[in-house]
Amino acid sequence: MGKITVTRLRSGAYVADTLAGETDWAEWQTWLFDPAMTVEATDEGLLIQGTTSLEKRAFTGLVSRRLYPPDAMLICEMKVPCDLTQSGTYGFVVHLCNRLVGDEVRTLQLPDNNSEITFGRMGEKLGWFHWWYDHSGVGFHKWAEEEEPRSPLGDEGQRFQTVAVEYDEPTRTTRAFLLTGGAWEQVGQDRSFRKLCSSIELKIDAQGSGLELALVLRNCRLFPHPARTPVTVYVGKTAQPARNAQVQLLDAGGQPLASGTTDSDGVAELLLPVDACYPLGGGFRVESGGEVWDSAPIEPTGV
Numbered sequence: 037m038g039k040i041t042v043t044r045l046r047s048g049a050y051v052a053d054t055l056a057g058e059t060d061w062a063e064w065q066t067w068l069f070d071p072a073m074t075v076e077a078t079d080e081g082l083l084i085q086g087t088t089s090l091e092k093r094a095f096t097g098l099v100s101r102r103l104y105p106p107d108a109m110l111i112c113e114m115k116v117p118c119d120l121t122q123s124g125t126y127g128f129v130v131h132l133c134n135r136l137v138g139d140e141v142r143t144l145q146l147p148d149n150n151s152e153i154t155f156g157r158m159g160e161k162l163g164w165f166h167w168w169y170d171h172s173g174v175g176f177h178k179w180a181e182e183e184e185p186r187s188p189l190g191d192e193g194q195r196f197q198t199v200a201v202e203y204d205e206p207t208r209t210t211r212a213f214l215l216t217g218g219a220w221e222q223v224g225q226d227r228s229f230r231k232l233c234s235s236i237e238l239k240i241d242a243q244g245s246g247l248e249l250a251l252v253l254r255n256c257r258l259f260p261h262p263a264r265t266p267v268t269v270y271v272g273k274t275a276q277p278a279r280n281a282q283v284q285l286l287d288a289g290g291q292p293l294a295s296g297t298t299d300s301d302g303v304a305e306l307l308l309p310v311d312a313c314y315p316l317g318g319g320f321r322v323e324s325g326g327e328v329w330d331s332a333p334i335e336p337t338g339v
Contacts, residue, residue: 042283042320042331043270050104051236051258055082065101065138067239069094073249081113081254084240088126088247097129097239098253099138106231107205107261108132112238113196116155118250120162120193124243125179127156127165128251131237132201132210134171147172149231151210153199153223154241155192163187166212166224173229179243186214186223196254203231204261220311234258262312266305267294271322277302281324288317288333 053060059077066075073086073096084097112130131152135143148171155164163185167178177183189197198215208228213220238253259265267285272278283304285294294306320331 041271041273042322049257049259050108050234051100051256053256055098055238055254055256056080059098063101064098065140067095067097067099067138067237070096070242073240073242078252081115081252082238083250083252084238085118085250086248088242088245088249090242091245093241093243095237095239095241097237097251099136099238100236100258101136101138101141103136103143103233103235104258105205105260106134106203106234107264108203108234108258109261110201110234110236110256110258111198112200112256113198113254114155115194115196115252116192116250117252118193118248120157120188122157122247123159124247125156125158126243126247126249127154127167127179127241128249129154129156129237129239129241130199130201130253131239132203133235133237134231134233136235137237146232149229151201151203151212151227152237153201153212153214155188155197156241158183158185161185164214164223166227168210168227168229170227170229175227175229177227183224186221189214189216196252202261203234204263205231262308263310266296266307268303268305269320270302271298271304271324272302278322278324281322284321286318286321286330292321293318 070090072089076083110132116128129152134149135146151168165185169176200213202211209226212223214223240249240251271281281298283296284292285306293312294308296304296306298304319333
């Protein structure tokens with residue numbers, strides 16, 4: 037095919053941060069409710085740790101500085117390298133919020149409508165929870181004693197787990213997911229309420245002093261909802277589009293995630309299935325004129 041190339045025109049990501057190394061403080065702010073806890077960027081990822089010093093409920097973590105559209109999916113990887121046999125109530129949280137509540141930027145005039153996936157302990161119960169708060173309605177479902185968690189995988193302290201929180205604006209439905217066996221497993225139940233915006237909170241939620249806690253997070257991504265946001269690519273040479281070419285989006289392991297056909301302008305729109313896991317890296321495969329070829333790989337930092 038000569039110099040025909042495939043060019044990604046729009047990835048759609050609002051946020052795509054490895055959280056490793058230096059933190060971009062133009063995008064993030066800390067939320068240090070407990071002065072004994074710390075937030076630090078390391079080569080492995082964002083490390084939140086310390087021994088809690090407050091008897092009341094306290095949050096420690098990283099919060100986005102900006103508000104994004106509500107129709108979105110938040111994906112992050114998390115690991116909890118601490119003693120999970122400690123008694124008490126505490127959680128390690130990936131949280132999709134409706135407002136900003138960091139140490140510097142706050143939008144407290146907005147209702148605190150939110151949804152989160154939490155790995156944590158509530159008394160005798162240890163596992164994965166879907167918590168939510170309908171501030172503008174009448175629903176509060178955080179640390180509800182009747183809730184039964186999804187049981188632990190068993191290696192949450194040693195291996196990063198991929199989690200997601202979704203808000204589907206047309207149906208006003210929020211859901212939480214855990215990636216198991218290469219597919220999303222829903223945690224908890226659907227919940228419907230109105231969100232006006234999206235913001236990110238990555239945090240420890242602790243209730244009591246003397247808890248030695250640690251959370252590592254990496255590869256945080258906030259995307260427009262995949263059901264309504266295609267990946268758009270151009271295939272062809274300069275001023276010479278490749279028409280009717282078959283294009284596939286592949287994950288880093290070479291598995292196809294989405295496919296499409298270029299139009300008369302050489303443009304293809306690839307719509308991922310709703311249950312797809314946005315890749316950390318990958319590439320495109322093109323079939324045109326009887327030839328099949330792969331594009332240069334998309335590096336994880338560019339997703």
